[in-house]
């Protein structure tokens with residue numbers, strides 16, 4: 001039998017689509033049963049990780065947030081010795097996430113602009129709004145508080161809260177895919193913010209079974225230190 005290599009290679013390999021349009025999302029890039037299994041596994045992991053996090057005392061949680069803030073300051077000092085004009089996004093804490101608002105609020109005194117993520121449209125990339133302590137807030141998607149002002153900001157340094165993580169920088173979040181979409185959109189317009197996953201050291205998993213849509217963090221910072229640079 002003669003070999004016909006051309007019969008095995010499609011005219012337009014789907015894997016190249018992402019190079020032509022980096023925000024292209026191909027739902028068929030994964031075998032559907034495997035994708036379903038991974039999503040089901042992630043759902044179970046999320047609930048046990050969230051339960052373990054909720055069980056931590058508030059004083060232990062405050063100590064964790066302080067240690068993470070020190071780690072963030074060390075990294076910022078290394079990457080951006082001059083913070084003037086830099087946009088740095090955090091998050092408004094929910095579900096026992098480390099509360100880093102004190103750190104985010106301290107940035108303006110150093111010349112940076114703090115910002116918070118907003119789900120403006122469901123299943124689309126996040127947008128970011130400038131924030132300062134005391135800024136008027138309203139309830140957004142999932143009841144998360146977001147700045148009322150609709151001005152937008154474009155982060156240079158972005159925190160991504162971790163529910164779980166693996167040492168290569170892959171992140172498990174709340175299952176909306178929002179940071180992956182946001183980072184894919186950043187890539188598509190040639191913008192590369194430094195992305196730092198922040199969370200508990202104990203939320204480390206051997207693997208989150210990375211899928212084609214998962215985009216690794218540049219750094220992970222927990223209360224026990226920094227992992228990375230990873231990209």
Ligand SMILES: Nc1nc2c(c(=O)[nH]1)N(C=O)[C@@H](CNc1ccc(C(=O)N[C@@H](CCC(=O)O)C(=O)O)cc1)CN2
Pocket residue numbers: 043091092093094097117118119126141142144161173174175176177178179
């Ligand atoms: N504090 C904080 N703010 C944040 C985030 C975060 O992780 N932490 N986000 C980080 O992204 C964005 C909100 N993320 C969200 C993630 C999932 C769902 C959601 O609807 N989850 C579904 C489950 C989806 C599924 O499993 O298919 C649900 O719980 O019903 C909503 C918002 C923006 N703001």
Ligand SMILES: Nc1ncnc2c1ncn2[C@@H]1O[C@H](COP(=O)(O)OP(=O)(O)OP(=O)(O)O)[C@@H](O)[C@H]1O
Pocket residue numbers: 023025042171172173174175176177178179180181184213214
């Ligand atoms: N770039 C993308 N375009 C379209 N859909 C995406 C993209 N990235 C992720 N998704 C979808 O989002 C869903 C949730 O993804 P995943 O489980 O990785 O969420 P997560 O990272 O835990 O959530 P979050 O970032 O919101 O906390 C997946 O079903 C995936 O198909």
